[in-house]
Amino acid sequence: MTTVLIAHVLAAAVAPLLVRRWGRNAFLALAVVPGAATVWALFQVPAVLDGDAPTESVAWAPEFSLRLGLHMDALGLVMTLIAAGVGAVILVYCARYFEDSEPGLGRFAGVFVAFAAAMLGLVLADDLIQLFVYWELTTVFSYLLIGHSTELKESRRAAMTALTVTTLGGLTMLVGMILLGESAGTYVISEIVAAPPGGTVVNAALVLVMIGAMSKSALFPFSLWLPAAMRAPTPVSGYLHAAAMVKAGVYLVARLTPAFPDALLWQTMALFFGTLTMVLAGWKALRQFDLKLLLAYGTISQLGFLIALLGTGTRAAALAGLAMVVAHSLFKAPLFLLVGVIDHGTGTRDLRELSGLRTSSPTTFWITVLALASMAGLPPTAGFAAKELAFGAYTDGGAADTAVLVAMVAGSVLTVAYSLRFLWGAFAVKEGVPATPMHAPGPLFLAAPALLALLGLLGGPLSSAVDPLLALYADSVPLAPGAYPTHLALWHGFELPLLLSALCVVGGLVLFRYRHGVVWLSNRLAFVEPDRVYRRMLAALDTLALQVTGQTQRGSLPVYLGTILVTTVVAAALPLFAGRLWDAQTPPVRLWDHPVQLIPAVVIILTCLFTLIVRRRLFAVILVGMTGYGCAVLFYLQGAPDLALTQFLVETVSVVVFVLVLRRLPAHFSTPALKGRRLWNLLLGSATGALVASMTYFALAGRQAESISDGYPALAREAGGENIISVLLVDVRAWDTMGEISVLAAAAAGVASLMFVRRRAQPRRTAPGTMAVSVATPPRPTDGQASLDLGGLRTAPERLHIRPQWKGAWLPGAEALPTHRRSVIFEAVSRFLFPVVMVISVYLLFTGHTAVGGGFAGGIVAGLAFIVRYLAGGRYELYATAWVQPGALIGTGLALSTGTALAGAVYGGDILAGAALDLHIPLLGHLHLTSSLVFDTGVYLLVIGLILDILRSLGARVDEQIERDAAHADEEAARTGARRSAEEVAS
Structure with missing residues (x-):
């Protein structure tokens, strides 16, 4: 299982490179990874049926009962097949959906595969905290996928809405998971399911976890983000919003229901919000004119259906719920893909503009019929078999079950109605609407939806074959009182569920027959729009923020800093004086x-x-x-x-x-500080310094236990090092270093985002002789240097951007500088300093374990070498020297350090477990390599990337602004001079 996840991560990492080389056909190569994962999962079916579920576990933080564990039982296997199988099919679809010229296609491919990895990790995780990490990764990756079209405001807003809603639910769920884990005494999911805790705290935890599941699966009142997410490309909708992301909440409910089948709050929330969502979203789907939005609200309705089934807490409902999860993936994903086919071929998704596609694209029509038949629950599809089982789960219960059954039948009637509306809207010949021309889709373009729709059709006749696997999960949920075990099959005889299915079809036909009246009525009876409420809440929050900040923040940084320091002094000094710590016995103060x-x-x-x-x-x-x-x-x-x-x-x-x-x-501070202000600054600074020194002194003097630092020298020697500081950073306290370098990466991104408000282009060839550097208004050429305006991309001569000109003149970028800004002495000195300083930086990197230095110090020294070269040659020289993007260096450094940390767990040891390799190299002699050196190399690269990013942001970017301002000033002066000359001539 770990290998499967690593394969997806590696595929995500190389995806941009493959797309750059092969274009859209790279998706075919990427599809091999989830496809192979699907085949591997199929080979695990016999072991899972025999009760020998694959399990992997690595201790992470035993003192906190945390471990990295993967567990594939029947539920995990089914979800793996869905996430990997549908993902592979949609990657093939992407190879014909996108064009080679699609902006950001490489990024999209990498994020898509990374999302698939996170989804697989989520459904296989056997630890609550680990599951939460994967949960949040899917949130972040979905944000990037939904906002793929970064130039569109609606796309960015939809991505932010999805991120806000799902993150809010995720944080709520995290609190519930911590409460649940602490109550159970373990965070291992399989152990919690085997021995579930009880009590009031557990009930509160389940409520919080259910809120998280509802937000992820877009149940009311969190359903607003899913329709907005239809701004995403169709493959994203087909995967995230039909088979993967929205299934995360469904999976979480299915995972915990066997542990808490009788939890009243859990059942009530699942049934109430599930059935309510099913009916409300189905009703709203009937008045949609955009085919994609129609499917979006249909998806929300179906998700409510799934949550209600899997949260009921009976074996029959659990079996029906899991069967419906499979059926839903097999009919909803191809329907989204078919919308993409129609949109590509006609240029519209509005059913009011589509007419006659049944004749112009019969293959698309019949594939759509197969998928819609399963969604409507018509025989002999998988949707029919699952819906029959779902109705049967509530036919023998009391009043509560009857109410649930009525709601589900009503929702199913709506499902049939909007299925017919979709078919009619996309393919029917409409009076007064001209026939819509459609480009014939290629066979590979239709292969993906055709395969999934065909599997949905075969799922009905073959339902008995998959019943043992689905029943293995259902057996973990107890039978309802007086019930008997049910099984998934295409035909159960002439019973009440069959009658209800027929009633759904008839009711759906009636609603479709009177569709115009239904649309009119639904518009009149429109419920409160969650999206409108959300927008008003954001507007009110913005207004409140403006009012508060307008009253409390006046734009003075000294005032802000002074407020922070005063608060710190007061808050820390009170306990210091209240406790009269100076009366305690303390060692004498040593001044030096x-x-x-x-x-x-x-x-x-x-x-x-x-x-x-x-x-x-x-x-x-x-x-x-x-x-x-x-x-x-x-x-x-x-x-x-x-x-x-x-x-x-x-x-x-x-x-x-x-x-x-x-x-x-400005060269001077705006106004001279008043004498009283200077005195206040002096007093505040002195008080802060004295307080910090006092707190440090009393903290050290009040130590009760022996300091662990006394054992650091022995630990350093055990790790094979003599530099205690370096050993601490990359061995003993390496987790701290991981956090620190992550903060550095975030700081670099923050600085760059402040300076580059618009997107910075990656260094790619844009035209013969030029290379894009950033998105900005190009400055005027300086001293004869030719530059080309490529639609807002700041460009420079290619020879200054592709690679360092080692064989050419020293500091080629300096040629772009005006003569008065060049220093011959500095340029000559920099030629000597640069290679020497770079060698010193590498020396510090390699000797940091045994002498003064390390990756951090070496990285700063290397950064200083680039600073020297930038100061000598200007911004063009910076681009010529550091031709690798800073982001690439930062990402590589983070990946190298993180990979080294996780390598121990991959090879069966602990995370950050050390390893050593001794080599004998001719002429060089004995060479001792450690994993700590690899970790430190990651730090080294990240620090270099950080400094380069700061130089590009605060150096080159400011240079560009200065040059542009000077050019504008010269133009203004020239215009002014010309106007005066004209006036003198006229006078």
């Missing part, structure tokens, strides 16, 4: 270990005081930098050279970044 330490301390204090009185921003930045260098000297004198080196490097980069930003700010 050596008098030399007093020198940097005095320098730090003086520079802080000078910072209060200077007016030039550059001087203030330099003084702030001096305080950082002073701290580095203190670290070194205290015997921490590694910390001193890191502090020195970070401070250097910080000063450079400050200077880059200052170019767009």
Whole structure:
């Protein structure tokens, strides 16, 4: 199972490369991965039927009862077949749905396969927290897929709506999962199902989990996001909204119902909201004119049906629910795909504009008939067999079951009606509507929906063959009182369920016959629109936010920082004084270990005081930098050279970044600080510093247990290292480092998003001789440099962008700089410094385990080398030198560190388990390689990517703005001069 997930992740990683090389045909290659997963899952059927379910488990955090576990029982197997099988078919469909010129096609392919991996992980996870992680991954990937057309406002809004609603439900579900896991004493799902806990807390947990499931499966009142998501490309709708994402909530209900079949709140919520959603969404589907929206509301209706069945808590309903899950995937996915075929061939999905497609595209028509027959529950389809079983699950119960049955029959009547509306709207010859011309779809384009629809047709006659697998799950749910085991079959005889099925067909025909009156009535009786309520809530929230921020935030950063510091001082000082901690026995204060330490301390204090009185921003930045260098000297004198080196490097980069930003700010502070303001700043800064120092002192003095740091030297030697700091970062506390580098990646993205409001283009060839760098207004050529405007893409000569010109002149990008901005001395020095500094950075990377250095320090040193080259040659030189995108470096670094962390678990050990390899290389001698070095290399690449991204954002981007402003100023001056000359001539 782990191999299946890794294969999907790797396929997602290489998908953009395959698309770039093969175009849309790359989807055919990508379909092999989920297709192979489907075949593998089919081979597991005998083992699952024999009770030998495949299981994999790796300890993650035993002290918190957390582990990474995968478990494939009957339910997991069925969901795997749906997620992988339908995913493979839709990837084949994508190979003809998209054109090679589709913007962002590589990204779409990668995200689509990554979503399939997350969905497989979700249905196979055997740990609540692990399931939640996969759950949120599907949310994030669905956001990217729904918002694929980034240039469309409606697409972006639909993606944000889906993200907001499902994330809210997911966070609610997380609270419920934690309560459930703590009540059970374990987070292992199979153990919870085997020995379910009870009590009030568990009931509350189940309510929260049900809310999460309802939000994911778009049940009322969370159904608003699914119709909006129809802005997504058709393959997304066919997969996420028919077979995968929306099934996540259904799966969660099915997974936990065997553990809590008698939980009243669980049953009530599933039955009430499920049947209510089924009826309301079905009624709303009858008045839709967009074929895709009609299917969307039909999907919501069917999801309510599934939740109600699987949440009932009886064996018959569980069997019917799982059978309907399979049938729904086999009829709803092809219907969405067929809408894509119609839209491609005609250019519209509006049933008021479609006419006569039955004649112009008979193959499409008959495939649609097969899928709609299963959706309407007509024999001999899988939908008919499942619906018969569903009705039979409530025929022998009491009043509550009767009420549920009535609601389900009403919903089924609506299903038949909107199925007929779809068929009529898409293919009928309509009076007054001209015949719609349609391009004939290719055989591969129709193969995907035809295969799924055919399986839905065969699902009825072959239902007895799949009954043992579905019944294996149903057997985990107890029988209803007085009931007997039921089985999935095409024919159960002339019984009440068959009569109800006939009633549904008749009722649907009647509603369709009077469809115009139904549409009129439904418009008059329209219920409250959840989407309208949601929009008004967002508008009210925006208004409130504007009012609050308008009163509390005036745009003064010093005021914001002062408020934070005052709050910190007050909140922390109260317990300090209330507890009279100074009365406790504390060790004497040692002011210094050596008098030399007093020198940097005095320098730090003086520079802080000078910072209060200077007016030039550059001087203030330099003084702030001096305080950082002073701290580095203190670290070194205290015997921490590694910390001193890191502090020195970070401070250097910080000063450079400050200077880059200052170019767009006035040279002086706007107004001189008043004497009282300076005194207040001094007092506040002193109070904050004294408080932090006091808290640190009392915290160390109040230690009760022996410090774990005493064992760090032994742990470092055990890990084969001598640098305790480096060993801590990449071995002992590697999880902390994982979090820190993730924060760095987020910081880089944040800086870039602030500077590049519009999307930055990837470095691809756009025209002969040019390469796109970012989306912005191109600046005017400088000093004769030719540049080409490609629709808003900032471009530069290809020789400056493709690869470093190692064989050409040094600093080729400097040729684009004006003469007065070039320094011969600096350019000559940079030619010597760049290779030397890069070698030093690599040396720090490789020696960090045993000496001063490490991946973080090495990455900063390499970043400083690029800074030197940028300062010497300008922004074009930056592009020529760092021709790899910063995002690629950041992503590679994160992937390398994460992969190293997970490699131990893949090979049967613990996460972040270390490994070593000893090699003897001729001439070089003995070479000792460790997994920690690979982890540190990831940190190294990420830090380089971070600095490059900052340089592109705050360096090159600001350069571009300065050049554009100067060009505009020159134009304005030229126009002004010409106007004055004309006036003088006229006078």
